[in-house]
Amino acid sequence: MIDIRDTTFYYNMPQDDEEDAGRKPALSHISLTIAAGEFVAFLGRNGSGKSSLSRLLNGIELPTEGTVSVEGHVTSDKAALSAVRRIVQIVFQNPENQQVGITVGEDIAFGLSNIGWPQHDIANRVAWAINLVGLDADEDRPVSNLSGGEKQKLALAAVLALAPRCLILDEATSMLDPVARRQFVATLHEVRKQYPFTLIYITHHLEEVTDADRWLLFRAGKVVASGTPNVLAQDTRLLEDCGLELPYYWKLAGLLRESGISVPSDMNELELRELLCKSS
Amino acid sequence: MAGASFLLYQKRDSLLERWDPRMKIVAVLLFGAALLLTHSLGLKTVQLLLLIVLWGMAKLSWRVLVFTLLSLSLFFASTMIYQSVLTAVPGESMITWGWLSFSSQGVIRGIMMCEQIAGIVLLLALLVRTTSPIILAEGLEMLLKPLKKWRLPVHEAVMMFSIALRFLPILIEEFDKIRKAQLARGGGFHRKGVSTRFRGVLPMLMPLFVMSIIRAKDLAVAMESRCYQGDEGRTPIRVYRLRVSDYAVFSFSIVNLAAIFVW
Numbered sequence: 413m414i415d416i417r418d419t420t421f422y423y424n425m426p427q428d429d430e431e432d433a434g435r436k437p438a439l440s441h442i443s444l445t446i447a448a449g450e451f452v453a454f455l456g457r458n459g460s461g462k463s464s465l466s467r468l469l470n471g472i473e474l475p476t477e478g479t480v481s482v483e484g485h486v487t488s489d490k491a492a493l494s495a496v497r498r499i500v501q502i503v504f505q506n507p508e509n510q511q512v513g514i515t516v517g518e519d520i521a522f523g524l525s526n527i528g529w530p531q532h533d534i535a536n537r538v539a540w541a542i543n544l545v546g547l548d549a550d551e552d553r554p555v556s557n558l559s560g561g562e563k564q565k566l567a568l569a570a571v572l573a574l575a576p577r578c579l580i581l582d583e584a585t586s587m588l589d590p591v592a593r594r595q596f597v598a599t600l601h602e603v604r605k606q607y608p609f610t611l612i613y614i615t616h617h618l619e620e621v622t623d624a625d626r627w628l629l630f631r632a633g634k635v636v637a638s639g640t641p642n643v644l645a646q647d648t649r650l651l652e653d654c655g656l657e658l659p660y661y662w663k664l665a666g667l668l669r670e671s672g673i674s675v676p677s678d679m680n681e682l683e684l685r686e687l688l689c690k691s692s
Numbered sequence: 693m694a695g696a697s698f699l700l701y702q703k704r705d706s707l708l709e710r711w712d713p714r715m716k717i718v719a720v721l722l723f724g725a726a727l728l729l730t731h732s733l734g735l736k737t738v739q740l741l742l743l744i745v746l747w748g749m750a751k752l753s754w755r756v757l758v759f760t761l762l763s764l765s766l767f768f769a770s771t772m773i774y775q776s777v778l779t780a781v782p783g784e785s786m787i788t789w790g791w792l793s794f795s796s797q798g799v800i801r802g803i804m805m806c807e808q809i810a811g812i813v814l815l816l817a818l819l820v821r822t823t824s825p826i827i828l829a830e831g832l833e834m835l836l837k838p839l840k841k842w843r844l845p846v847h848e849a850v851m852m853f854s855i856a857l858r859f860l861p862i863l864i865e866e867f868d869k870i871r872k873a874q875l876a877r878g879g880g881f882h883r884k885g886v887s888t889r890f891r892g893v894l895p896m897l898m899p900l901f902v903m904s905i906i907r908a909k910d911l912a913v914a915m916e917s918r919c920y921q922g923d924e925g926r927t928p929i930r931v932y933r934l935r936v937s938d939y940a941v942f943s944f945s946i947v948n949l950a951a952i953f954v955w
Contacts, residue, residue: 467913470917472913472916472917494919494921497916497917497918497919498919501917501918502914502917504910504913504914506910508862508907509907509910509911509914510910510911510914510918512855512858512911512914512915512918513826513858514701514824514825514826514857514858515703515824518824518826518929521929522915522918522920522929523918523919523920524927524929525926525927525928525929526918526919526920526921526925526926527919527925528925528926528927529927530927531927531928531929531931534927534929552703554702554703556861556862570918571918574918574919
């Protein structure tokens, strides 16, 4: 579905003069593919290149070198840009900075209007999207009256209304409180059960992506590791190096293993609790 | 926050909200022209009273109306002084009140000018408080559509206008946050002399300016990623059809304008 080949990206191309000579690329020689329907987590420190790569996938930024193609459409081809953006949608970190409409309905309808959705069906589609994410608000409710969690659900509804085949969440939960974050993630997984789109999840919270198909670890504009969560979670030094911290129950499982207790690597929070209760 | 609250739209399901945005804009222009061209105190007073009746019909808060008019009191006072004391023409009948003497004609001119200022402000407040910015922008765009033939960026200009209205409350809120943060750090412009207060404004405006630029940049990226590329290939969100009530509003605005030539 997504094919990234030897891609390097600079926000500002370095000039030959002395001052710019040391400028580093935001992304350096990245090559990877993401299959349709895959759930991939981009992990790493701030400034490691995760968000930059997500912007290349939607064609907001274009690679300085190399190519990025989405379902065969090359993002640097201006004629294909509109198709790329219909396929790949992004939910950004700050919900307030991505909402155009003054009411819930207007905001969802904005994207539909942009892609030329049939006028007579816009109201139905807006209602469908509100219902899909379980937003407890009618379409006339002002966006300013929504809580942080609701605003982010609205942002999700607004992009899902466009029926993307790939959704990128760029630290979409970082401004939410823990309860709203859990609700948002639960909603996302519920929606994905109905519409199994490709999901690229950018986060610092590993507990949100323990069920991902693949983790990609970023450091200084490069992908330093790629693998299943169970495999990569064993390498705590690498995770620390990438500024990541394992969820507490994974840490506990690791400590138990070090003490000679057999704990399966794919154990989740509830299964570990059960194991501990049984052993006591 | 309350200072700009008269500019904020809130859905109230009033009759005025259901009027077609194109007709509302045209009616505002015609009514505004009538307010400016009327030279009769009686007619100006009727026009102002009519706007107050429309305010009630729009189910808008009376408190906001009073606040809006009170916030103009400095303008009203200076206008009255200027018209009745400073622009008295020799030969006009003068009224003496203690040591103060002013022209009776000037008082009438002052009242008319105050009514005009209040009328224009209420008219604009009625328009923006009863019309969602997006609907207002759509109406404006439809009215200015002929200008597209001369390749004027009508859609882009209207979109900028609607986004500016959408972000107004957020910017006001942000200004308030910065003000309080500066106060907490011992800064701000709430104490001491005028020059100190004036100098205190700059540290508040700079962060606001920077934040606005960042927000604008983020919003542009978000709009672009949601397939926005100007008005090319866009479907109108709503279809507007003029109804009897819209024609009635238009007819009334014409009659109101015509009345000034008859009265």
